[in-house]
Amino acid sequence: AQSVTQLGSHVSVSEGALVLLRCNYSSSVPPYLFWYVQYPNQGLQLLLKYTSAATLVKGINGFEAEFKKSETSFHLTKPSAHMSDAAEYFCAVSDLSQAGTALIFGKGTTLSVSS
Amino acid sequence: EAGVAQSPRYKIIEKRQSVAFWCNPISGHATLYWYQQILGQGPKLLIQFQNNGVVDDSQLPKDRFSAERLKGVDSTLKIQPAKLEDSAVYLCASSLPGEGAPLFGNTIYFGEGSWLTVV
Numbered sequence: 001a002q003s004v005t006q007l008g009s010h011v012s013v014s015e016g017a018l019v020l021l022r023c024n025y026s027s028s029v030p031p032y033l034f035w036y037v038q039y040p041n042q043g044l045q046l047l048l049k050y051t052s053a054a055t056l057v058k059g060i061n062g063f064e065a066e067f068k069k070s071e072t073s074f075h076l077t078k079p080s081a082h083m084s085d086a087a088e089y090f091c092a093v094s095d096l097s098q099a100g101t102a103l104i105f106g107k108g109t110t111l112s113v114s115s
Numbered sequence: 116e117a118g119v120a121q122s123p124r125y126k127i128i129e130k131r132q133s134v135a136f137w138c139n140p141i142s143g144h145a146t147l148y149w150y151q152q153i154l155g156q157g158p159k160l161l162i163q164f165q166n167n168g169v170v171d172d173s174q175l176p177k178d179r180f181s182a183e184r185l186k187g188v189d190s191t192l193k194i195q196p197a198k199l200e201d202s203a204v205y206l207c208a209s210s211l212p213g214e215g216a217p218l219f220g221n222t223i224y225f226g227e228g229s230w231l232t233v234v
Contacts, residue, residue, distance in 0.1 A: 043225035051220035105157030
């Protein structure tokens with residue numbers, strides 16, 4: 001069965017600093033991995049996804065993530081944080097069970113950005 | 116392009132009462148999902164439809180939760196009777212894959228959610 005673990009429930013950075021949100025996955029087969037962002041009182045919005053093409057995936061709003069099979073990781077980064085990046089971030093993996101094609105989510109990481 | 120529509124956005128009910136949430140997916144999306152997101156946790160799948168058929172309802176508490184997608188378009192999720200632990204955001208989502216399309220790796224689009232508080 002697939003699963004993801006997000007390390008750190010809360011990350012705080014200063015505006016302009018590097019953002020690093022950590023995600024490790026568990027999967028017996030090549031995974032499909034996603035990062036979603038959730039702003040207050042809103043639904044989830046896709047930032048980027050990995051579907052076995054390039055290991056470095058670029059997403060919206062300047063975010064990118066690198067798939068590292070040897071480390072079973074898919075960490076999300078952004079070179080310079082903006083105040084508007086403050087939100088909840090979820091890592092997810094496709095559920096490859098025969099039953100369905102839904103996503104399995106991590107518990108989320110809250111990103112705070114200070115001026 | 117219109118996104119996934121959900122209503123009501125907010126609902127407060129007493130325990131043992133019933134509630135229903137409605138969802139209209141993105142036009143043309145064959146797959147529809149209902150997720151439950153409890154405060155401080157990631158979303159958890161309740162049920163997945165492909166057109167009007169159920170693909171996965173293994174995590175749906177069937178003694179109190181029911182869902183239907185009669186015409187393969189919009190869907191309703193019902194809770195009866197509600198318990199305090201049902202307080203959560205109920206997210207509806209949709210994705211494209213239809214018959215014969217690649218199943219995995221497709222983008223799933225989420226609505227803004229229906230916030231339920233059970234008191």
